[in-house]
Amino acid sequence: MGRTRKANVCRRLSRRALGFYARDAGVVQRTNLGILRALVCQESTKFKNVWTTHSKSPIAYERGRIYFDNYRCCVSSVASEPRKLYEMPKCSKSEKIEDALLWECPVGDILPDPSDYKSSLIALTAHNWLLRISATTGEVLEKIYLASYCKFRWIF
Template identity: 50%
Template sequence: MCALPSPRAQRPPACTRTSKNSCALLASRYNGSCSNDFGRLLASNLKILRNIILKDDTEFIKVWSKTSKSLISYESGRIYFDNYRCCYSSLLPEPELLYELPRTPKTEKIEDALLCQCPLENVLPNASEQKSCLLTLTANNWLYLLSADTGETLQRVYLSSRFKFRSLGWDSSQETFYVKSVQCKQTALERQAGVDNNILMRVAAFQVFPLQLVGMLEINKKVFGKTAVDVLLSQGVLAVSHSSKLVRLYSFEYIVNEVMAYYI
């Protein structure tokens, strides 16, 4: 009987193991020799950044920790806990609490948020608009504009009592954003009556500074296709994805102008 060497014995000694330096990793990425998986690509990019910034003898020490049952978000030096209810500054040696919003029932919790910052090349009429603010969407369809430093409510808009809105997204960063509703489902009464519900969802676009409605669009399957399953808005382009992996692109500005001309 012969004994096989253990996996540990098969590994080369530490002195013979080599790791690619940042130049080699960047060259591999430039040549396309990298994974298409987002997680692995992000890890590779962070490794390159660490190799450039940190020294070989750098050691990390634990200075602060905090746990959260909900998603932890980070944006421009601010850490958000508990569905954006608690905000900490990460610019100091140890994170410091900036503000904590009052607790609310689940029916009023924050569903999604965007950090709004005034473009440097623009001078806005209101002094409050020159500072960073947090745009939040609550479960009961309220759109809040909060001070990013204090959590104070600067402005609020009620979206609708008929449609349930769920998520926010940038159309043009720091200029226009959109609010997307949940997908409409056929009710039991509609099925019994044989009525087809062709409405997929609603998309409402807003201008940030000042906060005002640009227009709201109903995504109707009779218009955009029976196989439509989702939509997003980016740089003035309405992208409608279909179950057949087809994506159709539309000019949102053209659609809004056509609708406005029709009602005028």
């Protein structure tokens, strides 16, 4: 039996761009991971440590941004070397962010405030405050108290 040969990375990328792997999300993800594996596992690949950091809390990643310390510190990962976008001041345990998600304005909607068109983090604090935080500056844009009779832990 002959050995099956995989297409090179350039051919796989061009086929992906043409929509060959668009049957379902699982196929696309497996294809992307296969392309990444082919690039990383080459014998000629050399790795260089560009940047290192540590965090006691979980690290989150969304749209080219890395979030540390429960979303209080944001670093851009788009450039060749990560750059800190903002770091919010230290806070008490009651103001600790429990969960957050990135919110972006849908195209075509008319919103009342110009700041509504920029991406924001919707964050939930330990004491049931829902915050809308600017994703680029870390400034709290809106603050809403949810309720005192129940505890919210996640944003879905």
